[in-house]
Amino acid sequence: MHYKEAKHILSASNGMNLYRGCTHGCIYCDSRSTCYQFDHPFEDVEVKVNAPELLEDALCRKRNRCMIGTGSMCDPYLPIEKTELLTRRCLKMINRYDFGVSLLTKSDLVLRDLDLLQSINARSKAVVCTTLTTLGEELSRIVEPNVATTRRRAEMLKTVHEAGVHTGVWLCPILPFLNDTEENLRGLLDYCFDAGVEMIMNFGMGVTLRDGDRQYFYRKLDEHFPGMKERYIRAFGDSYQCASPNSAELMKIFQAECRAHGVRYEPDDCFAWLSEYEDKQVAAQISLF
Numbered sequence: 001m002h003y004k005e006a007k008h009i010l011s012a013s014n015g016m017n018l019y020r021g022c023t024h025g026c027i028y029c030d031s032r033s034t035c036y037q038f039d040h041p042f043e044d045v046e047v048k049v050n051a052p053e054l055l056e057d058a059l060c061r062k063r064n065r066c067m068i069g070t071g072s073m074c075d076p077y078l079p080i081e082k083t084e085l086l087t088r089r090c091l092k093m094i095n096r097y098d099f100g101v102s103l104l105t106k107s108d109l110v111l112r113d114l115d116l117l118q119s120i121n122a123r124s125k126a127v128v129c130t131t132l133t134t135l136g137e138e139l140s141r142i143v144e145p146n147v148a149t150t151r152r153r154a155e156m157l158k159t160v161h162e163a164g165v166h167t168g169v170w171l172c173p174i175l176p177f178l179n180d181t182e183e184n185l186r187g188l189l190d191y192c193f194d195a196g197v198e199m200i201m202n203f204g205m206g207v208t209l210r211d212g213d214r215q216y217f218y219r220k221l222d223e224h225f226p227g228m229k230e231r232y233i234r235a236f237g238d239s240y241q242c243a244s245p246n247s248a249e250l251m252k253i254f255q256a257e258c259r260a261h262g263v264r265y266e267p268d269d270c271f272a273w274l275s276e277y278e279d280k281q282v283a284a285q286i287s288l289f
Helices: 051-061 086-096 108-123 137-143 150-162 182-195 213-224 228-236 247-260 267-275 280-288
Strands: 002-004 046-048 067-070 100-104 126-131 166-170 199-201 206-208 241-243
Touching: 051 086, 067 086, 067 267, 086 100, 086 108, 100 108, 108 126, 108 150, 108 280, 126 150, 137 150, 150 166, 150 182, 166 182, 182 247, 199 267, 213 228, 228 241
Parallel strands: 002 046, 067 100, 100 126, 126 166, 166 199
Antiparallel strands: 206 241
16 A cells, blocks of 8 residues: 545545555456556555545535545445544544435445444434345355455444444446346345345446456456356457346346335435435424424
8 A cells, every 4th residue: 555645535526535446356346447547556555644634624614514425436444444544534524524424335344433323323314335246155255355245244234224324235246147147136135135225226237347447357257267258258349338138137126126125226316315415403403393
């Protein structure tokens, strides 16, 4: 890893990435794409050492409170967070100034900060999401080698839910010819429903591949699944969207199960919920009258 003084931390949509790069090793990671213009090796994680100070300044300047999101480009709970504490320090700022937060992580290290998430959620809104892709632990260890196991991530969500904090799942990518089966989908959904998640985000049963991401993905296919790269090339060529041949059938199952369990699943609805700030203090005052 290496350290860097960042110039700003919040995007126009109130998202933040406290680290740049990743050590999770997921073979499908879109963040490896060349369009993101990394100027250092992807696994040499950049630590934005002044992120908490930048965040405090940005929050103080906000005219209205809102949800702060993190995890879309880089996991806020990489192993180095154990010692760097950027995420915890930023959660303290969010809590201090009564903003909300939405986290996306593949790590159970988030449980360390459950006290802060409960405090945030008591006054506004806190959401913890994880990504689930692969039911079988052996396959999961190949496609996402350095993260908490699928079962452990589901257990983490259940613990967060039982602590009164909102939870959700990003059910993607579903990799054609690898985990695009009904058994895999139903198993992951069972984990979700048992954990009490309130939303499951899915953009279609398949994977997206672009320059940078595609080359790494194909190298890993050659390493672990001989002949699979050629199957992808025959099926998808250079397409960005690589939809599973089973997509239509799997989407019907996904949507029907989410409706049956009362879980939001339409992407627009999920994004709206994630970005919807709640001021519980004002709501409590109004209820008194």
